Amino acid sequence: MIELKDIEKYYASKGVKSYILRHVSTTIKQGEFVSIMGPSGAGKSTLLNILGMLEEPTYGSYSFMGEDVTTLNERKRIELYRNHIGFVFQAYHLIDEMTVEENIEAPLLYKKVPGAERRSRVADILDRFNMVAKKDLFPNQLSGGQQQLVGIARALVAQPSIILADEPTGNLQSAQALQIMELFKKLNEEEGITIIQVTHSEVNAAYGSRILHLLDGVIKEDVNL
């Protein structure tokens, strides 16, 4: 599904290149649950951003579902977001002015899903996540864990083939974090959604099927669990 070849990312300042990523090559198959680990500054987030096409690599090639997406125009990229990629953020990034229900509905609006189907899909998700009672609340009325659930629900509602999560439990207490990880595992196993997460936590990484260890921009270890 994902193929990275010789990806490099560096910033040149005053003629000195400072590398974030070096010679990163890997393949991620449909249905994998990959955790990217490593110390601060190892390039984990940059790698995830490149995977999510939020950043472009300085060098190397990236193909997503058999298509070369190394450089892609905005329109095509957004089409990919609409149909294939769901994002989950550490800081949840819900839209403050929208209720829970509206936040979840937003990607469907952009995807131009017809009204009736939209409503039923949102209702489905709310039901699955046990949040029907909270659908009219605004994000600031929810706990962090609940907000992250909404964030995941929002990522899932468009039925993506892959979820990219940047430290999804970074701001959560451990009990809530466990709940989120269980959910990821279930989605991965039962629905076959590919999940790539960046995490600091060995415990969280253990939920996945594969761990990429990054150090100073280089993949040091690639472990299948």
Next chain:
Amino acid sequence: MFRINLKIAFRNLVKNRVYAAINICGLAIGLTAFILLLLYINHENSYDRWSPELNRVYQLRERHDFFTPDNKQYWQEVNDSKVAALVRENIPQFKYVTKVDNTWGSGSSIKAGSSDPVMMDYIRDADSSFFKVFDYQFLQGDPVTALNQPNSIVLKQRTAIQLFGTDQVLGKEVKIVMWRTDKGTPMKITGIVAEPDMPESLLFDAIMHTGEKDKDPINYTNFCRVYALAGSDIDTAAVNALLQKTYVDFKKSSFVQRKISFTDVYKTGKTPGLKAIPLKEVHASPPFDISWTDQIKPVIALSVFLLLISVINFVNLATAQSAQRAREVGVRKVLGAFKKQLMVQFLLESAIQCLFALFLSIALVELLLPMFNTYFEINLSFWYSHQLLGILTQLAAVFITITLLAGLYPAVVLTNYQPVAVLKGNYQHGFKGVRLRNGLVILQFMIAVILMISIGVMKLQTSYMADKNLGYNKAQLININTNYDEGFVNHIRRLPGVQYVASTTQVMGNVFNMPEEISYQNQNYNMNTVTVTMDALPALGVEVVNGRMFSAKYGQDTVNTVVLNQTAANLLGKNIIAKSYDVKSENEKYTFQIVGIIKDYHNEGFDKAVLPTIYKVTMLGGTSSTNNLLVRFNTVNYQPVIKAIEKEWRALYPDFPMIYTSAEDTFQQQLKSSHRLVQMIFLFSIVSVALSLLGLFALSAFMAERKIKEIAIRKIMGATDFQVINMLNRSFLILVALANLVSWPIAYVLINKWLQGFAYRIDMPFMPFLMATFMSMIVSILTITIRARKAAVSNPVEALKYE
């Protein structure tokens, strides 16, 4: 999608309600001024458009120097009455030509049955073709034959109702008394016309046909207005060329008859001229005054500036707020929103605010219109306007323009945020548009400072004008609208309280200048001549500089002595008392002796210089028939004396009411137009300064919020509250100072231009410049400090706790 965007827009408005209120109120104020202006322009543009027939109506304009304020030639509405016949005979393109009275502002008395006479300003005498040229809608009577018979009259519907209480008056009679001693003529009502629903440049209460306008006097010139109806669409330029040629030929032949040489008459650079202008353009091109389009130019500039200031506030607040929205943009982009969709969303939010502002301003317009109408002596309405559809279209255009102006830039800034930058939670980089915002703040303050300097200078100039010595004493002086009649004058001269009764052809409010060329010591001078009665100069209370004024003691004073004003005396040189000059006219030579010099006195506004003038007394003091009868009282409490004069008047002229004005009122009337401009600029300045400060306040509030962390860190490092306030103030004060710097030269140039328009003006003062700068700085500091203090005294721990 639209619905959810709308919902979000509203939620955002509620969330930032203070800023939204500032935006909306500011825009509403700007729009209100703009809509009022729009209504005014529409009204002025709607003159003489009440019938499609009027597209083919033309007004004839002759170029001459009679009745002009400065003895120069103008294209005038009043023509030699012979022009009508000339046009009728020589210009086949015109189907009908009509002559109609210029009313000269004196009014006629009209009386229905035995009721009291009513003074009406616009009872015009016309020839029988009037309603063939002007397509008035006849409610009763026949437009073709209504004016065929002499002594017939056609009333406007409102006139009929005013006189009779009904408009069913066809065939009834009214008695018209055209001047004081007129015996009065009974007129048969032959038609009632409806009042057009749009304004007319040729106002009338009634059109009568006395027969006077059917013929042209042979030995003298009768002046009247001439209008013509073209048979079909005509080439105005070609017709005007033909008119000019015909007119010059006519002048030449009439000079041959009168044995005057054509080149003699026009040797001083004056030229004969006759042209036709479309009726639609008549209102916009008055013969003497500047047209309304020129008059409102400063007002247009002011309203545009005001609107600009409120739009700037909008743009500044929106871009400042954009940091708040940056994350939302990032999220939406990764959720699959195209840039265009986001753009539409943000424009929609601006549009909602603009729409609120528009509704608010329409309410404000409704509220302000009555005041506006009284102030400008105009009758505008919004909802009842017959141009409502046009106005609504214009408003829609304004709405779209403002939405784009205010919303486009913030929308572009917002949609350009890169998700990877803003989603990391660091939107310091996302805080864009600082340079533009600074530029806009400078622009805003430039406008405010220029306006403040302007009001300063204008206030000084107006108080200079109000206090300036006019050269005559305007207190305890009235001007009765009538000619000098020895019998009446003798009656009122005896009344206690009356000091002088006199007549003159030149008094503020009613000036009739006559140019004359004199020859003094073999040099020719162009002078203005004024005819007065013996007592006129003392009645006005003018001062003698040298020599004496006229007096009954000197028999020759009614023959060939003259008094000069200072300007005329300066022209002729020194030691001119008792010297003589000649006036040549058709083979004869008259000699006049100069007996006195008086100080210049003003009889026009201060925009016009006093002309070099010669004052002469006529034989009996009676031929100066320009409807001025000056009465000077020697008591402050002169109202009872006026009552007594009115009693005398009624006894002599029962059918003609007495009309008079006080010299003080006339003077105030003269100042009115420049007063209005000053007051308007004053109002606009206050509002624009207030709006600018409001914008600055909101912007500094945003700044303080954004810098909350920096402030906290500085405080931990030991900065005092005062230093923090200073820090926040500095960035804005630099902008305000810069704005001041740029404003000074611009204001200087603009105001200098305005002052040039006055023949009597103050020197450019320095104080207003200093005051404006001082004020703008102080008020800015105060405004920013209010918000900055709040940020400065907050506990730094609060700001640093959450990261």
